Amino acid sequence: MSASRTEHFFLSRESRSEKLLVAYLCAGYPDLEKSVLWAQALVEGGADCLEIGVPFSDPLADGPVIQAASQRALAAGVNLEKVLGLGEVLQEKLSKQVPLVLMSYLNPILQYGMERFAAELAPRGFNGAIIVDLPYEEGETMQALLCRQKISLVPLIAPTTRINRLQKIVQRGAGFIYCISVTGVTGPRDTLDSRISSLIPKIKELTSLPVVVGFGVSRPEQAAALGALADGIVVGSAFIRVIGSFQAEPGRIQEQLKGLAKNLKKALTDTQGNCCSSSPVVIR
């Protein structure tokens, strides 16, 4: 667990100087070639890590934005094999190497074969995996398989996670800790769960891995508030929305993605050291 690849990229909290912007993309929305362009734009805008989502027919933890993007990607014929291929392309084409984390629901991985999946991630350029519907008690086998390949299985923690469970999850976790900001599905929101302001420090006490907050985060003000609490943020639906809303002028999408990434990163960075800031705007 301790020497996994992602950890080499995400330095421990003390030695890291910057807050992290993790950007989620639904692979193949609206097609795989475009995904490469979007990824480039996000990295140029300052994303420190890319979460590459495998589209699934029944995404239980996702709101309407990512559901619709997944449907589109599936209709375009995207599957796990192709998403792994995208990793390879990104490894080659990104201007700056950032860690790639594959995000999937469990069933596509089961059908692909867990061992085969675990073995192929690293050669295809991935450093970690997030499996949305594989909670702690079901994850042991997968974790062991991934660990052997030096791939981090990034765990999720929710506002509803209890302390005894939290300890176990964090202990087994690798790469970074993904803290879910709301009880709910993915999608932009105005308010985040107030419990995370006590949850994040608790997680930080238990691990030196970066604690990154996601679900619902879309705006620079939220980034600023969360940047003060956590080691970084994950933004997904907000980027997917940009892709969706500029479909008529695809040329502008890259510029828009880059701009949003830049603003978010700036908001995060501006909060550096400002760790006690209260954040009335976003946290209810």
Place this chain on the structure above:
Amino acid sequence: MAVTQTLPDARGRFGDYGGKFVPETLSAALEDLEEAYRAARGDPLFQEQLGSLLRNYVGRPTPIYYARRLTENLGGGQIFLKREDLNHTGAHKINNALGQGLLACRMGKARITAETGAGQHGVATATAAALLGLKCEVFMGVHDMERQRLNVLRMEILGARVIPVSQGTGTLKDAVSEAIRDWVTNIETTYYLIGSTVGPHPYPMMVRDFQSVIGEEVKSQAQALWGRLPDYVIACVGGGSNALGIFAPLLHERVNLIGVEGGGKGLDSREHAASLQRGKPGVLHGSYSYLLQDEWGQIQEAYSLAAGLDYPGVGPEHSYLKDCGRVTYTAATDHEALAAFFLLGETEGILPALESAHALACAFKLAPSLSREKIILINLSGRGDKDVEVVARERGKNS
């Protein structure tokens, strides 16, 4: 209830099947639910409350009826019907809805949600909510709302809100997904009342236990009626709750158990709901079980004329019972189910639910091959009033 007690194991597994494959946000809620359920199960007061409702409100025990004219018409083994259609609200679904509704009250939840396909579970949940004074919202696919319009009206009259689900195919699978998303969002205030033996642990166990009243009654009624158990027990399988309800107490007895899936337009067409016979194991809606899916693990559409069977998954315990060979699974097509629907109406004056008509269709094939002393018991899981429109439309097409 020997088997009922031993499976699932502590991890919610029936062999390899089952488990709790859910997003982290739900984990604590599932723990709470399991704890509350185990406490309730061991609490004589809870059992008495439920037992009293089942007797005085639902009308249990339901009779076992000898279908004499039908038996004579088919020739061969004797056909008996376990009359779950006579329950209040017209199907077995109420057994579980009241059990879980009482549990929701015990847990202090003020809002219950449910998914529904045929609308029978939605109606049962709306009924339980009205009775217990709870707020009720039911997720239902838009396609199902159309074909089970009568049940939508019933739910609304009972004070429930029916939330249309247009995602995907607008059927049961999508309604379950939306109900789970709603639960993730409103986890503190909401009790998600699943209508079949599906979903993450402890649901498959809990729903089976609440439905086992069917099989328990069969055991005692059988003694009085025949002085022995039936030779065959047949039930339709959507998610699998009416089937497990009647099978579970009989798993260790010498009884042939047959589960009938929705064969749609035939198992060799792509339009059927035969997850156990044509699916592969995988994870959907929180448990590992047989699923209709493509080679990349994307869930495929199921199809059945019976809305309650139109689901690409199946309860994990059925997957286990299939693999270990204790239960035989087969299918009946839309066409066969319709023929059974009419035959039961014409010979016995009983309109079965289209779901239950699948179990009947299987029995109609089996009966003529058996001698007269053989006893076939069919779980008549619901009544067919809700299906009259669909049946009339189908008859129009074929005439």
